[in-house]
Amino acid sequence: MNATHANPNAREVVVTGIGLALPGVATYGDLLGPLPGEGGFDPATGLIGRELRHKDRASRLALRAAQFALHDAGLTDADNTFIGATDSTAVVVSTNLGNADSVCEATDTIATAGVTGLSPLGLPQTSSNVIAGWVAIRYRLRGPNLTVCNGVTSGLDALAWARNLIMAGRAEAALVVGVEPANDVVTKILGRQSTDAAVAVVLEPPDAAACRGARPRATIAGYARARDLAAALTCAGVTEEASVGLWLGDEADAGAGRLLAAMRRIDLEAQLGPLSGALGVLQCAAAAAHFEGDATGTVLATAGGPRHDAAAALLLTP
Template sequence: MNATSTTHTRRGPNAREVVVTGIGLALPGVATYGDLLGPLPGEGGFDPVTGLTGRELRHKDRASRLALRAAEFALHDAGLTDAASMFTGAAEATAVVVSTNLGNADSVCEATDTIARAGVMGLSPLGLPQTSSNVIAGWVAIRYRLRGPNLTVCNGATSGLDALAWARNLIVAGRADAAVVVGVEPANDVVTKVFGEQSTDAAIAVVLEPADAAASRGARPRATITGYARARNLTAALASTGVTEEGPVGLWLADEAGAAEAGAGHLLAAPRRIDLESQLGPLSGALGVLQCAAAAAHLESGATGNALATAGGPRHDATAALLLTPSSATRPSTQERGQHP
């Protein structure tokens, strides 16, 4: 997919409606996804010191451990795990799609440093799997025995929104009956050097399912993914996403550059706008999935208008836009948004 193309996935009359049924956070300072609507509390939430330990997390890179925790919370939130935290859905048809741009960069750098210093014989067989570009998605699939499509998207600024679109497409096309989408970037020296500033551990997972399947098992849908586009600029992306005057945007998740991009027109003239990176620091591949969680919180709150997430822009090769709308089957929650045991 190149920067000049415009790809959209608005729902046709025969397409399956895809909804968000579970959300899990492994993000310091953010206790629930409802907190993303701000102002952020800056305390509480996930503790990497205590939360990234345990037998099942041994011999794994930091990004994989964060992703596994977020996936655990999301699957529990969706009602797809039992008392022993084992997956109870259709494992053979559940996909895993991970968005990360720098997730295992530290493992790759460590391996190349070892080769330069001691040759290939200096490499540890326990560390080599962490150099695979798909290692995070692989660990999530192994942990829950998920045998559906398994892929990693590392597409720059638009990566998180692109991952959600790929997961939705897999469900609409019948390649998967559900999908676990994870956006993750770890805090380490390598990532900090790339960003040029201190990074923050960030992992967010969402569970996507067809609306009819969610309804049949009594799951609570948080939002419907209605449209997506990736195009050269914001104007082109919005034109293919499904933003209309009949369905105005109530919340726009965008950074300062996206908000300043010309041509958005009156459709985005007066929405509430939240820039998550201005509060949390650089999020890279985790951004789009985190935006999806914030959009779900907005729609669950009963606020007016749909939710739009955009990423990329003039400084990047493209702009991606994702439109989320309320689910017709939404029912009251029995727990606080994003609350986990």
């Protein structure tokens, strides 16, 4: 995964739905700042309900974000039943620490009570693909199903994987979810207070969106992952002459000289705290908000750099 690579450009993919389960952020338009700091998703009331019983916190957050995104894309009816192509809709989840608490709890139980102390209801939560599995089960989505646990670039990588699935004809649409929970295990791993964060976006070809009467919010125009950000930018098609109106990234990780220094910048983690696997998908939502405000230029989303083992760049257009 450290090798530089870019996507083919045989078919466009657009964003048609966005859903947030993020405390303090009411709409994805708030991501362009300053953040209201209140309102938005309330985990105390939003993570309860019969359909969320016996599920880990990250899965419950992801299910709520997915619900909002599918509704926003016009893919659910009044009963919250999926009305799209169930056999060819993919689920791609980005999370690095999503079920770490469940894994730690299981290992602690084995250490103290042996394997007989494990609960059959808790064991599914230890699977690295449990979040994507619950989302697919809830909406009966039988397309490709995978989880990306790829460090700081995970969210952008998940968008790229979903785009590739559609462009290759493996899926007609994709639901991409970036999620990280707030709990003691995650806080201990990060060394700082964690943040409940879940965001979901629906991706599909523009012709499919047009047939449904769905409104495209943004187009994924280019992507690359490389050892350093400068190489990723080049492979993603970002040049000195590119008309980039907004850069979503961390200046400390940039290392790309005058190109990025000249852009308007928003660092979502500086505003919201550590986002890990949710970051890239949240950047995609912020890009859509940028375009809805009639802003000019494309949006560049980046993650990683000198402090990490890789960097990724995603270019979005109106």
